Amino acid sequence: MSNTKTLIVTLLITAGLVLNGCQSFHGEPDNNLYQQLGERSGIADVVEDLLYLIVADERINHQFKGMNVAQFHRNLTDQLCELSGGPCTYSGREMRELHADMGITTTQFNALAENLILAMEKHQISTAAQNRLIKRLLPTYPDIRHL
């Protein structure tokens, strides 16, 4: 692994540990993230805004040309709903298989995460809830990023 890759992986792991640490420090239960995100309809609204941000983002929008928007919206909403502890089941294709041929860089992965944070911000989702969701998405990094 190159030094840059090692640094990025270390940063991601550290971010995960820090977020984890903050959570246990405050002693908050993690079972209400789904409610904090506004349940499935709140998550669907966030994903809708995420889609607008993706379309406007030159770092990543070319990757999404020609995709099925309705399917993407439904599947990503279900995935975030399930990940946040909600009563949904993600029924789309497996993450690694989906993103395999896209050549996604770390910068692009971070760009998508940044847009998701901006979309949550717009919907007045608390920073604590934003961080919890991002933390739960971090394990998808090795499956999404092009190796």
Ligand code: HEM
């Ligand atoms: C946290 C990071 C990410 C998550 C959780 C995620 C999640 C998903 C999910 C659930 C789908 C399935 C939607 C469907 O069935 O149509 C999907 C598809 C897709 N993702 Fe990602 N993704 C992430 C990062 C990225 C990045 C960084 C890119 C490109 C820059 C990307 C590009 C795509 C594209 C183009 C599709 C549509 C594939 C198709 O229709 O065949 N994703 N992603």
